Amino acid sequence: MTHPAQHIDIDWAACQGHGLCAELLPDHITLDEWGYPLVEGTPVPARTAKRARRAAEDCPVLALKLAMR
Amino acid sequence: MTATFPDLYMSPRLLAPGGTPADLATHQQRYGPLAYGDPDGVLRAVAESGLTGRGGAAFAVYRKLVAVADAGRRTGRAPVVVANGAEGEPASHKDKTLLRLSPHLVLDGLQIAAQAVGADEAHLAVEDGASYLEAALARRSDPLRVNVVRVPKRFLSGQSSALAQYISGAAALPAHQDPPVRERGVRRAPTLVQNVETLAHVALVARYGADWFRTAGTPAQPGSALCTVHVPGREVRVVEAPFGMPLGRILPIEATTSAVLLGGYHGTWIPSPEAAQLPLDATTMGAGVLAALPTTHCGLTETARVLRYLALQSAGQCGPCLNGLPRMAAAFQSLAVPGPQGTTRTDIARWAGLVEGRGACHHPDGTTRLVRSALTTFASELDAHARGLCTATDRTPLLPVPQES
Ligand SMILES: Cc1cc2nc3c(=O)[nH]c(=O)nc-3n(C[C@H](O)[C@H](O)[C@H](O)COP(=O)(O)O)c2cc1C
Ligand code: SF4
Ligand code: SF4
Numbered sequence: 001m002t003h004p005a006q007h008i009d010i011d012w013a014a015c016q017g018h019g020l021c022a023e024l025l026p027d028h029i030t031l032d033e034w035g036y037p038l039v040e041g042t043p044v045p046a047r048t049a050k051r052a053r054r055a056a057e058d059c060p061v062l063a064l065k066l067a068m069r
Numbered sequence: 070m071t072a073t074f075p076d077l078y079m080s081p082r083l084l085a086p087g088g089t090p091a092d093l094a095t096h097q098q099r100y101g102p103l104a105y106g107d108p109d110g111v112l113r114a115v116a117e118s119g120l121t122g123r124g125g126a127a128f129a130v131y132r133k134l135v136a137v138a139d140a141g142r143r144t145g146r147a148p149v150v151v152a153n154g155a156e157g158e159p160a161s162h163k164d165k166t167l168l169r170l171s172p173h174l175v176l177d178g179l180q181i182a183a184q185a186v187g188a189d190e191a192h193l194a195v196e197d198g199a200s201y202l203e204a205a206l207a208r209r210s211d212p213l214r215v216n217v218v219r220v221p222k223r224f225l226s227g228q229s230s231a232l233a234q235y236i237s238g239a240a241a242l243p244a245h246q247d248p249p250v251r252e253r254g255v256r257r258a259p260t261l262v263q264n265v266e267t268l269a270h271v272a273l274v275a276r277y278g279a280d281w282f283r284t285a286g287t288p289a290q291p292g293s294a295l296c297t298v299h300v301p302g303r304e305v306r307v308v309e310a311p312f313g314m315p316l317g318r319i320l321p322i323e324a325t326t327s328a329v330l331l332g333g334y335h336g337t338w339i340p341s342p343e344a345a346q347l348p349l350d351a352t353t354m355g356a357g358v359l360a361a362l363p364t365t366h367c368g369l370t371e372t373a374r375v376l377r378y379l380a381l382q383s384a385g386q387c388g389p390c391l392n393g394l395p396r397m398a399a400a401f402q403s404l405a406v407p408g409p410q411g412t413t414r415t416d417i418a419r420w421a422g423l424v425e426g427r428g429a430c431h432h433p434d435g436t437t438r439l440v441r442s443a444l445t446t447f448a449s450e451l452d453a454h455a456r457g458l459c460t461a462t463d464r465t466p467l468l469p470v471p472q473e474s
Contacts, residue, residue, distance in 0.1 A: 011245035012387035013429040032423050036388035067247060 004068040005043035008052065015063035024055040037064075079285060081309050082293060083269050085170040090201070093208045096173040100276060103177050105212070108138075111185045115271060117279035119291045124153055124227070124264030125335065127351040130271065133251055133261060138186040140252040140259035147189035149255040151236065152179045154195040154265040155220050155227030158333050159378075159469045160358045163295035164265050166307040168195065171269065172205040176215065178268030181275045183213050186261055193265075194218045194232055222471075224334075224382035228430045229262040230254075242384045243430035264356075266295055286312035290351050299330075299360035301467060310349055317345030319359060326361045328368055328446050330468070333358030334375050335435025337442035338368060360468060367461035369450055371468050372443040373398070373405040378470040379436045390433045393424035397440055407454045414444065414451070 008028060017035040028040045028048070044052045044066070056064045085091035091099065116131040141148040152175060156164040168175060175193075183191050191213050193202065202217050218236055220226040226241045233254035235241035254260025263271075270292060274282050283291040290312035298306045298320045310319050322329060322345040329344035331337055332355030339347065341361075347353075362368055380394035397420050400413050421440050424433035444451070453460060 009247060010427075011247075011429070012389070012427060013243070013245050013384075015388060017388050032389065034388055034392040034423075036392075036427070065247065 006049060006052065007041075007043055007067050007069055008039045009065040009067045010037055010039060011063040011065060014061045015059075016061055018060050020058055020060065021055045021064050024051060024058065028052075029055075079293060079309060079311055082273060082285070083167060083171055083174060083266065083295060083309055084307070088170065090170050091173065093173055093205070096171070100174070100177075100273070103180070103272070103276065105181070105184060106275065108185045108187070111181055111275055112138075114274050114279050115185075118270075118274045118282040119279075120267070120270050120274060120282065121290075121351050122264055123266035123270070123294055123356065125332075125356045130263070130267060133263070134182065134185050136251045137188075137259050137261040141187050144252075144259065146258045148186045148259040148261060149190040149192070149236075150179060150183040150186065150188040151229075151232055151255070151260060151262045152191070152193040152215075152265050152268050153227055153229070153232060153262050154193060155232065156196065156356075157222075157224040157227045158335075158356055158358065159224075159471055160297060160299065160333050160360065161356050162297045162305060163307045163357055165196075165199075167266055167269060167295060168199060168202065172202060173209070174269040174272050175265045176205065176209060176211070177275075178263075178265075178270070178272035179215060180211050180213060181271055182261060182263060182268060186259075188213065188261065190255070190258075191215045192218050192236055192255075194220050194227070194236070196220060196222050196226075224379070225384055225430065225432065228432075229260075230430065232262055233260050242386060243428075243432075245429050287348075294349065294351070294354065294357050296349070296354070296357040296359055299358070299468070301361065301363050301366075312351060313348045315345065316347050316349060316359065319349065320361055322361060325363050325365075327364045327366075328362045330358070330360040330362065332356075334379060334468075335431075335438060337438055338362075338372070338446040339442070340446050362467065363463075365461060365463040366467055367405065367450065367459055367464075368443065368447040369401070369405040369454065370461065370464070371466070372439065372447070373402040374466060374470055375468055376401050376436070376440065379432070379439075381473065383432060384430075387428040387433075389424045389427040393420045394433065394436055396420050397424075397436070401440065401443075404451060404454060407457045407459045410451075410455050417444065 022029040029037045120130045121127040228243045229250045230244045231241045236255045285293045293311045326341040336355045376398040380398040385391045421437045425437045
């Protein structure tokens with residue numbers, strides 16, 4: 001069993017494809033051909049944690065969630 | 070009307086014999102009285118039985134019961150139990166048949182499950198109609214009152230978070246599930262959603278125990294399941310079959326059968342020689358729909374019709390599903406028509422990858438499963454279509470798809 005680590009989850013029913021998250025976290029999030037986020041499945045490293053929190057707070061519809069798993 | 074011949078495969082456990090609905094007296098005579106043991110005893114019996122959910126995902130029932138009971142204790146909120154009889158899948162009839170023939174078995178299971186998790190609220194979710202359920206409930210003296218909920222007739226209505234939303238007073242649409250419904254469901258209470266057939270099995274495990282339950286099926290997959298069987302030219306049948314039984318014994322797979330659809334519209338197409346040998350398996354049977362495709366029909370055309378329906382049923386809430394499903398359906402429709410295919414096959418494969426796992430519910434994942442299996446199983450038909458040929462001789466639609474409104 002690995003330690004729970006911070007992961008990026010998208011609330012797909014809320015996400016409007018604004019794409020802001022991809023600008024803030026270019027190493028973790030790219031946009032698909034329709035403008036919706038493609039999230040790297042790996043845990044968020046400690047050095048990115050702060051920016052990830054920012055992205056979660058700045059998502060206009062609060063669709064980007066940080067979850068421990 | 071759906072015909073039932075359960076006795077062809079095993080002595081029927083769930084469906085009242087003779088296709089006649091069992092009233093409470095008949096039910097009690099057949100199964101004996103329902104004893105409410107201690108909840109721990111029920112949990113132990115369910116754990117030992119190895120019972121898995123019959124709503125499609127084959128999740129261990131014991132694990133869900135324990136998770137809901139724990140969440141109830143942890144949050145101090147009594148859980149809610151929902152018997153899921155929505156059966157949104159148009160090709161599936163087994164839940165409606167079970168509720169019509171053996172309503173009291175489902176209601177017994179609902180009470181047992183409610184007691185096992187410490188619930189103080191119970192719902193039975195069904196599509197419109199089935200007014201006999203209220204009549205059946207009125208005859209019983211249950212510890213917990215059961216509320217019958219009539220959900221909209223849609224493919225998604227029976228998805229667990231959509232049910233929890235609807236019973237909470239919102240639209241019957243799936244919602245982002247974190248924490249999951251079992252921890253936060255109906256009005257934020259821990260919620261046990263269990264398929265009605267699952268509950269009927271629970272009622273029998275509570276009565277006769279795990280060892281009895283395991284006398285059907287295989288050691289790895291004990292028990293039996295209801296299947297809805299579609300064979301061209303015959304009445305649709307609901308049968309009960311033990312896990313491990315070769316599919317070729319559940320439906321006739323002949324030289325004139327080209328493929329079998331296993332697991333319904335979120336399931337997989339399997340070439341018929343392979344299908345005949347496959348055992349009935351909880352992890353591939355979905356909610357138990359089995360359909361034989363004759364060589365006279367075009368599997369690509371059948372799949373295209375189903376995909377169009379699935380795309381229209383998408384709640385359209387989630388970007389990838391909203392964009393991907395209609396594109397896949399339209400592209401598949403173009404493959405169903407003989408002629409040049411351009412990049413269509415690679416487009417479909419790419420969109421399948423883009424929608425998978427990217428929705429509030431598993432609708433895109435199930436749809437992708439169907440698409441991928443069709444591209445593989447009907448590969449030679451695809452090649453024939455690319456050359457402008459179609460081997461099908463009969464264009465009458467086979468798989469049931471509701472009329473578009
Ligand atoms: C799109 C979708 C539709 C579903 N429809 C039904 C349904 O009509 N009936 C049902 O029992 N489960 C349905 N399910 C599965 C439920 O979400 C849930 O897993 C199930 O009711 C749990 O019961 P079980 O563990 O006893 O199978 C559906 C799932 C999805 C993704
Ligand atoms: S910022 Fe929010 S709404 Fe925009 S794409 Fe990212 S998650 Fe979706
Ligand atoms: S994944 Fe599709 S069907 Fe499921 S909630 Fe989202 S839009 Fe609706």
